[in-house]
Amino acid sequence: MIPACPLASLPRGEAIRLDVDPPIAVFHTEDGEFFAIDDTCTHQDASLADGWLEGCEVECPLHASRFDLRTGEVDAPPAKRPVRTHQVVVEDDVVYVVPSEAPPNLPPGVALKGQA
Amino acid sequence: MTATTTSSVIPTLPGRYYTDPELFAREQKDIFESMWFCVVRSADLAKPGAFKTVRVGTESVLVTRSRDGSVRAFFNVCRHRGAQLCTEESGEVKRAFQCPYHAWTYDLDGRLVAAPNLTKMADLDREQYGLVKVHVREWLGYVWVCLADEPPSFERDVQGAVAERLGAVELIDNYAVDRLAVGRRIVYDVKANWKLIVENFMECYHCATIHPELTEVLPEFADGYAAQYFVGHGAEFGEEIQGFTVDGSPGLDRIPTLSEEQDRRYYAITIRPQVFINLVPDHVILHRMFPLAVDRTIVECDWLYLPEVVASGKDIDKSVELFHRVNQQDFDACERCQPTMSSRIYRDGGVLVPSEHHIGGFHEWVVDRIG
Numbered sequence: 511m512i513p514a515c516p517l518a519s520l521p522r523g524e525a526i527r528l529d530v531d532p533p534i535a536v537f538h539t540e541d542g543e544f545f546a547i548d549d550t551c552t553h554q555d556a557s558l559a560d561g562w563l564e565g566c567e568v569e570c571p572l573h574a575s576r577f578d579l580r581t582g583e584v585d586a587p588p589a590k591r592p593v594r595t596h597q598v599v600v601e602d603d604v605v606y607v608v609p610s611e612a613p614p615n616l617p618p619g620v621a622l623k624g625q626a
Numbered sequence: 627m628t629a630t631t632t633s634s635v636i637p638t639l640p641g642r643y644y645t646d647p648e649l650f651a652r653e654q655k656d657i658f659e660s661m662w663f664c665v666v667r668s669a670d671l672a673k674p675g676a677f678k679t680v681r682v683g684t685e686s687v688l689v690t691r692s693r694d695g696s697v698r699a700f701f702n703v704c705r706h707r708g709a710q711l712c713t714e715e716s717g718e719v720k721r722a723f724q725c726p727y728h729a730w731t732y733d734l735d736g737r738l739v740a741a742p743n744l745t746k747m748a749d750l751d752r753e754q755y756g757l758v759k760v761h762v763r764e765w766l767g768y769v770w771v772c773l774a775d776e777p778p779s780f781e782r783d784v785q786g787a788v789a790e791r792l793g794a795v796e797l798i799d800n801y802a803v804d805r806l807a808v809g810r811r812i813v814y815d816v817k818a819n820w821k822l823i824v825e826n827f828m829e830c831y832h833c834a835t836i837h838p839e840l841t842e843v844l845p846e847f848a849d850g851y852a853a854q855y856f857v858g859h860g861a862e863f864g865e866e867i868q869g870f871t872v873d874g875s876p877g878l879d880r881i882p883t884l885s886e887e888q889d890r891r892y893y894a895i896t897i898r899p900q901v902f903i904n905l906v907p908d909h910v911i912l913h914r915m916f917p918l919a920v921d922r923t924i925v926e927c928d929w930l931y932l933p934e935v936v937a938s939g940k941d942i943d944k945s946v947e948l949f950h951r952v953n954q955q956d957f958d959a960c961e962r963c964q965p966t967m968s969s970r971i972y973r974d975g976g977v978l979v980p981s982e983h984h985i986g987g988f989h990e991w992v993v994d995r996i997g
Contacts, residue, residue, distance in 0.1 A: 555742055555745070557745045560739055560740045562720075572724075572741075573729065
């Protein structure tokens with residue numbers, strides 16, 4: 511379990527990017543739910559934490575593919591593959607992420623640091 | 627004591643001031659890109675993300691409304707490789723401006739919010755590489771921008787021009803210009819130097835000749851002295867005239883906050899370098915000029931009425947037609963002058979008659995600005 515941030519520093523409607531490998535985006539939706547997905551769009555190296563959060567979806571800020579925060583699925587090209595989802599735990603006013611064990615779907619040119 | 631003879635005429639600018647692209651380039655830099663420049667009706671940016679692109683001097687400027695409702699203006703240039711960011715004249719973005727070249731993406735406050743590989747460039751400051759801001763003011767329901775690093779005083783240059791003509795800046799408040807609604811907008815593409823248009827607007831020596839309808843409504847214009855020759859003088863409607871319309875028929879609902887003195891009168895104001903305002907009891911006509919080349923100027927003219935007049939769908943045709951005709955008559959005259967500005971006969975210019983002498987002040991101002 512990775513500590514992400516104090517609960518107070520992630521208001522509703524906001525996201526933060528965890529500089530882990532690969533980076534993870536944690537979202538606090540307007541409805542008060544927490545979600546974590548891989549931060550990097552599967553189409554091109556763009557940070558989804560910088561994207562546009564609407565309901566349980568985030569739109570990539572570069573080419574507007576939308577990812578479902580609950581499943582990681584993408585709605586329409588140019589991104590074609592889903593992002594991984596990660597479990598979020600809030601405990602004692604701290605937000606934690608339990609990273610997925612699945613292999614990530616990274617865009618061309620982006621590799622895990624160990625494999626770069 | 628010897629009697630001195632003063633000539634009734636004084637010289638105009640030499641012809642090259644209307645034809646020389648180098649002089650125009652200096653005007654772009656030292657006038658249009660240095661002064662307050664009226665660009666957009668505020669109501670045309672109805673909500674966050676609505677935008678317009680406008681030409682100010684040599685620059686394209688992007689004017690938009692931010693999430694907090696305030697108006698912002700930026701140089702319309704991507705900070706990455708310099709592509710023009712927005713190519714449309716107007717439109718609406720949902721939440722960001724994205725360069726169509728490499729997808730650098732800016733929010734409505736101009737901040738760089740996304741770009742390919744941006745997270746790998748942690749040293750790239752998102753504020754520093756945000757869109758470059760242009761100074762903005764809102765007045766009379768219009769957005770005014772200034773491209774200078776240090777803008778001149780808006781109060782002195784813009785509001786001061788109104789005060790100088792009306793006698794006091796507060797007198798324009800009676801017209802509630804910011805609360806009026808655009809009843810009609812006509813855009814004129816005039817093949818003439820912008821100064822010919824300013825000079826034409828400033829004098830009325832031509833009125834009795836080319837503006838029969840206007841002179842019918844404002845009979846005193848037949849003496850050749852424009853309202854702009856005086857301070858605080860409104861030209862009075864003719865006795866038989868019921869409204870500021872093409873045939874003198876009644877106009878629309880009078881702006882209720884006018885003073886008695888402002889009723890049945892016409893006032894005209896030039897705000898250098900590119901705005902003309904006409905005030906009449908039931909509407910306001912505001913011209914914005916966009917000089918594009920030494921011999922080409924776009925003029926956008928708004929006819930502004932009480933919002934309830936516009937909302938009711940009342941017929942404003944006769945009201946608009948009067949000054950639309952005046953505009954056409956004036957711009958035809960300016961276009962008639964433009965080709966002959968390069969005649970060798972006009973190399974040293976022409977002359978201003980006494981009712982035009984105040985235009986000499988405009989000429990001195992231009993020469994002073996461009997050095």
